Amino acid sequence: MEFDEVVTTTGAIRDFEDRPVPDALVYEILGLARFAPSGGNRQGWKVVVVKDQAIRARLRDLYVEAWAEYMAHVEAGLVPFAPLNGRRWTGPAVDLEAAAKRRYEYHFSDHLDEVPVMLAVFVRLGSLAVLDNGLDRQSIVGGGSIYPFVHNIMLGARSRGLGGVMTTAICRREPEVAKLMGMPEDYGLASLVALGWPKRIPSRLRREPVETFTTVDTFDGEEFKP
Numbered sequence: 001m002e003f004d005e006v007v008t009t010t011g012a013i014r015d016f017e018d019r020p021v022p023d024a025l026v027y028e029i030l031g032l033a034r035f036a037p038s039g040g041n042r043q044g045w046k047v048v049v050v051k052d053q054a055i056r057a058r059l060r061d062l063y064v065e066a067w068a069e070y071m072a073h074v075e076a077g078l079v080p081f082a083p084l085n086g087r088r089w090t091g092p093a094v095d096l097e098a099a100a101k102r103r104y105e106y107h108f109s110d111h112l113d114e115v116p117v118m119l120a121v122f123v124r125l126g127s128l129a130v131l132d133n134g135l136d137r138q139s140i141v142g143g144g145s146i147y148p149f150v151h152n153i154m155l156g157a158r159s160r161g162l163g164g165v166m167t168t169a170i171c172r173r174e175p176e177v178a179k180l181m182g183m184p185e186d187y188g189l190a191s192l193v194a195l196g197w198p199k200r201i202p203s204r205l206r207r208e209p210v211e212t213f214t215t216v217d218t219f220d221g222e223e224f225k226p
Helices: 002-007 022-031 053-075 096-101 143-144 146-161 170-181
Strands: 045-049 117-124 163-167 187-196
Touching: 002 146, 022 045, 022 146, 053 096, 053 117, 053 170, 096 143, 117 146, 143 146, 146 187, 170 187
Parallel strands: none
Antiparallel strands: 045 117, 117 187, 163 187
């Protein structure tokens, strides 16, 4: 598959055909993903291929709770867990305890345990070069040492005809996941990735044109055009 087609059709896919994905293909995809850049080339990622049905079911239940928290923000017209003052998250903007007890009908979360391939992606915290630590705003830089790897999984899967989605809602339940999966104390949960043979591939992803987010020299500079 040509590069342009891969990057323009790697959207979030949550609906899969009911057929298995060979382990050899998952291994091949991870073999491609490992060439992602990371701070100092430390490659601090750890992937757990989740096959045990009991573990999958527990992850599903935790995901359902976290998804309810997410949706409570959406219903309130908020970006879930975003910094309310524009710089830093200062605490819950909704009643998280009440939200977690609600149930939203959502096929993906309710049937998460049935996805053909489930990958839990962790990262060794000491490997992250977090150069924005100490700034008076939400930290973002550390993710640059793990999420290119996760996105490479998505790109590699798409190049082989698969589809999938990178989810982070489950990170709201990291302590429970750590206990369930034996995560060492010096690691963090970065993502849960679902892969499979897609029922449908989006032929055209909707994204804003370059001119809407690129300027010359300053934030209010002229639009960057070819």
